[in-house]
Amino acid sequence: xxxxxxxxxxxxxxxxxxxxxxxxxxxxxxxxxxxxxxxxxxxxxxxxxxxxxxxxxxxxxxxxxxxxxxxxxxxxxxxxxxxxxxxxxxxxxxxxxxxxxxxxxxxxxxxxxxxxxxxxxxxxxxxxxxxxxxxxxxxxxxxxxxxxxxxxxxxxxxxxxxxxxxxxxxxxxxxxxxxxxxxxxxxxxxxxxxxxxxxxxxxxxxxxxxxxxxxxxxxxxxxxxxxxxxxxxxxxxxxxxxxxxxxxxxxxxxxxxxxxxxxxxxxxxxxxxxxxxxxxxxxxxxxxxxxxxxxxxxxxxxxxxxxxxxxxxxxxxxxxxxxxxxxxxxxxxxxxxxxxxxxxxxxxxxxxxxxxxxxxxxxxxxxxxxxxxxxxxxxxxxxxxxxxxxxxxxxxxxxxxxxxxxxxxxxxxxxxxxxxx
Amino acid sequence: xxxxxxxxxxxxxxxxxxxxxxxxxxxxxxxxxxxxxxxxxxxxxxxxxxxxxxxxxxxxxxxxxxxxxxxxxxxxxxxxxxxxxxxxxxxxxxxxxxxxxxxxxxxxxxxxxxxxxxxxxxxxxxxxxxxxxxxxxxxxxxxxxxxxxxxxxxxxxxxxxxxxxxxxxxxxxxxxxxxxxxxxxxxxxxxxxxxxxxxxxxxxxxxxxxxxxxxxxxxxxxxxxxxxxxxxxxxxxxxxxxxxxxxxxxxxxxxxxxxxxxxxxxxxxxxxxxxxxxxxxxxxxxxxxxxxxxxxxxxxxxxxxxxxxxxxxxxxxxxxxxxxxxxxxxxxxxxxxxxxxxxxxxxxxxxxxxxxxxxxxxxxxxxxxxxx
Numbered sequence: 001x002x003x004x005x006x007x008x009x010x011x012x013x014x015x016x017x018x019x020x021x022x023x024x025x026x027x028x029x030x031x032x033x034x035x036x037x038x039x040x041x042x043x044x045x046x047x048x049x050x051x052x053x054x055x056x057x058x059x060x061x062x063x064x065x066x067x068x069x070x071x072x073x074x075x076x077x078x079x080x081x082x083x084x085x086x087x088x089x090x091x092x093x094x095x096x097x098x099x100x101x102x103x104x105x106x107x108x109x110x111x112x113x114x115x116x117x118x119x120x121x122x123x124x125x126x127x128x129x130x131x132x133x134x135x136x137x138x139x140x141x142x143x144x145x146x147x148x149x150x151x152x153x154x155x156x157x158x159x160x161x162x163x164x165x166x167x168x169x170x171x172x173x174x175x176x177x178x179x180x181x182x183x184x185x186x187x188x189x190x191x192x193x194x195x196x197x198x199x200x201x202x203x204x205x206x207x208x209x210x211x212x213x214x215x216x217x218x219x220x221x222x223x224x225x226x227x228x229x230x231x232x233x234x235x236x237x238x239x240x241x242x243x244x245x246x247x248x249x250x251x252x253x254x255x256x257x258x259x260x261x262x263x264x265x266x267x268x269x270x271x272x273x274x275x276x277x278x279x280x281x282x283x284x285x286x287x288x289x290x291x292x293x294x295x296x297x298x299x300x301x302x303x304x305x306x307x308x309x310x311x312x313x314x315x316x317x318x319x320x321x322x323x324x325x326x327x328x329x330x331x332x333x334x335x336x337x338x339x340x341x342x343x344x345x346x347x348x349x350x351x352x353x354x355x356x357x358x359x360x361x362x363x364x365x366x367x368x369x370x371x372x373x374x375x376x377x378x379x380x381x382x383x384x385x386x387x388x389x390x391x392x393x394x395x396x397x398x399x400x401x402x403x404x405x406x407x408x409x410x411x412x413x414x415x416x417x418x419x420x421x
Numbered sequence: 422x423x424x425x426x427x428x429x430x431x432x433x434x435x436x437x438x439x440x441x442x443x444x445x446x447x448x449x450x451x452x453x454x455x456x457x458x459x460x461x462x463x464x465x466x467x468x469x470x471x472x473x474x475x476x477x478x479x480x481x482x483x484x485x486x487x488x489x490x491x492x493x494x495x496x497x498x499x500x501x502x503x504x505x506x507x508x509x510x511x512x513x514x515x516x517x518x519x520x521x522x523x524x525x526x527x528x529x530x531x532x533x534x535x536x537x538x539x540x541x542x543x544x545x546x547x548x549x550x551x552x553x554x555x556x557x558x559x560x561x562x563x564x565x566x567x568x569x570x571x572x573x574x575x576x577x578x579x580x581x582x583x584x585x586x587x588x589x590x591x592x593x594x595x596x597x598x599x600x601x602x603x604x605x606x607x608x609x610x611x612x613x614x615x616x617x618x619x620x621x622x623x624x625x626x627x628x629x630x631x632x633x634x635x636x637x638x639x640x641x642x643x644x645x646x647x648x649x650x651x652x653x654x655x656x657x658x659x660x661x662x663x664x665x666x667x668x669x670x671x672x673x674x675x676x677x678x679x680x681x682x683x684x685x686x687x688x689x690x691x692x693x694x695x696x697x698x699x700x701x702x703x704x705x706x707x708x709x710x711x712x713x714x715x716x717x718x719x720x721x722x723x724x725x726x727x728x729x730x731x732x733x734x735x736x737x738x739x740x741x742x743x744x745x746x747x748x749x750x751x752x753x754x755x756x757x758x759x760x761x762x763x764x765x766x767x768x769x770x771x772x773x774x775x776x777x778x779x780x781x782x783x784x785x786x787x788x789x790x791x792x793x
Contacts, residue, residue: 369523
């Protein structure tokens with residue numbers, strides 16, 4: 001080990017102390033702060049940093065002690081802190097079309113100026129791009145591979161229009177081995193398969209806990225809203241496979257169960273229950289949550305946060321590595337619109353919702369194209385109304401508050417009428 | 422030139438052409454994009470017919486697609502929902518971008534044709550496992566198509582089909598070369614019509630029609646006048662606007678090559694001789710210049726464009742994109758930078774169904790051409 005300057009040692013000690021301190025309290029904000037501090041000081045502590053897509057197989061990274069960093073999570077932070085529009089404009093001045101994904105646009109711009117709420121992400125040592133969420137990430141990661149001049153691993157999960165073909169399984173499974181070889185080369189050490197097994201177990205346990213947390217909102221009144229889920233989601237995305245996630249969601253689950261037992265709802269007077277579809281409108285979550293609450297409407301569930309626990313049925317507890325192939329390939333956004341509609345219908349039933357709010361998200365074509373068809377299927381099969389909000393997850397220029405507000409009022413009138421309130 | 426007339430006629434009314442073939446008892450399989458293994462469709466005795474946007478006003482597709490979906494996807498669905506594609510015995514969707522991916526779902530759920538095939542090719546083309554997966558996918562398509570059409574597709578039939586399509590590709594390439602060597606001998610509009618209609622025309626007839634065109638041009642080239650226009654290359658996805666060529670020519674330039682899905686990417690590279698025809702077809706997709714929705718390396722598309730521009734002695738490049746085409750829009754800044762570094766000027770034009778007004782286009786092209 002190289003001799004580290006004193007200031008560095010001091011810094012590391014401080015992070016450790018902070019981490020220890022927060023281990024007891026386990027607040028999301030602090031956990032994320034420590035996580036980003038660790039990631040940003042990786043160069044000093046000699047650890048590698050990988051940028052990885054939100055739906056990518058992170059477990060091998062955790063097992064190799066590589067710090068995973070999520071540009072999409074970063075994009076959400078940029079959006080939530082209302083810094084997205086500036087960065088999007090910056091990317092447009094770099095030549096990127098304003099029609100492109102705003103996570104990608106803000107991240108690409110942010111990398112060049114180290115802007116945003118945390119002063120940019122730490123420089124990657126490698127890029128892991130899994131295209132199970134979209135084709136956009138491929139192009140985005142190619143941009144970053146050129147910019148940072150670091151190796152790019154593409155984990156190609158063929159789209160499953162109908163079912164899951166055996167040749168897809170073969171292809172994806174063989175890429176898992178290629179992925180491990182890639183990591184071994186990038187890290188200069190062998191993968192410890194026992195460790196990977198342990199990480200896999202933790203990952204599955206974390207996903208099941210997250211599923212259980214989300215399921216508590218099937219109760220009426222719902223102990224938390226989808227807006228809370230958007231917040232608590234950060235851990236299952238970024239740190240799945242670590243014990244931290246288990247501790248955090250175990251506590252959260254207990255808290256929610258307790259609220260259910262005592263009949264405490266997330267909003268003061270839950271009268272109407274709604275389902276959310278698509279990525280949140282990050283800069284407007286608070287406004288939207290207050291707007292809906294003013295109608296006594298609670299967003300009890302969503303198709304977005306459940307995507308990180310939607311494929312547990314494909315995971316073999318005792319053979320996590322092999323079964324990962326199917327689990328990562330069959331996630332919510334990598335399946336046909338009709339199968340998505342079936343999942344939405346299941347959620348409508350499970351959460352007993354009175355209506356659906358769909359965010360038609362200019363940034364996300366695989367999520368948004370097909371929503372009109374899902375809307376029609378839900379209206380036909382369950383007879384509940386769907387509201388379509390045209391917006392964007394980060395770029396506020398695509399959001400018209402007065403228009404959305406009027407449409408929500410009109411939508412809630414319909415729901416109230418139908419429920420005979 | 423008059424040999425191009427029949428190509429123009431098909432482009433003008435592809436629906437009538439398709440229906441007429443259907444009346445003659447042909448099985449017609451519609452397809453999207455240049456990654457469709459037309460050889461397999463042809464070997465099955467069916468006619469591969471490329472689907473483009475209907476170019477009509479949108480009545481039906483807006484109920485399925487938001488405003489930020491590209492005009493190709495919207496217009497293709499419109500054509501199907503309006504009943505214009507009733508002559509199809511099936512539709513084939515190679516997986517490329519996020520929008521085509523969803524088009525396939527929405528088509529399957531709403532158009533409900535007799536045969537719907539997704540060819541989910543790998544997204545990366547630069548690994549061995551991707552190659553063997555691609556071969557698997559092609560084999561499966563061969564099997565599915567054969568069983569749907571109730572025919573047998575033998576290796577010999579496939580080899581014969583490969584021969585036919587290699588001939589077509591070689592002819593189209595020769596056409597481009599003749600144009601690049603003697604830009605004055607054929608108009609850009611004619612070249613455009615010939616290449617695009619080749620994706621719809623009866624292929625047996627095409628193998629006679631193309632040599633006729635080329636024969637004429639070979640005769641003409643000796644006494645062709647030296648063309649003085651500035652040489653430019655077009656780059657992008659698909660081009661639906663023949664007028665562009667005329668406006669460019671009016672502005673004092675000439676298109677000498679392109680990097681289009683409806684252009685050179687359609688005909689570049691031959692399928693090599695191989696005992697396994699599926700492996701041979703896969704090999705061509707891996708070798709040929711890629712669509713930006715595929716990955717063959719992080720610099721390949723920029724390098725390819727630069728190579729084209731240099732080889733064809735182009736003075737400038739015009740990027741022509743469909744609005745809302747994400748893969749192309751992501752590659753644009755770095756490809757432009759590649760050109761900038763070599764001192765090759767470029768301009769970018771983003772279009773939807775309708776071109777901007779002719780006056781506006783003329784001004785933009787004239788300004789650009791003056792700069793070259």
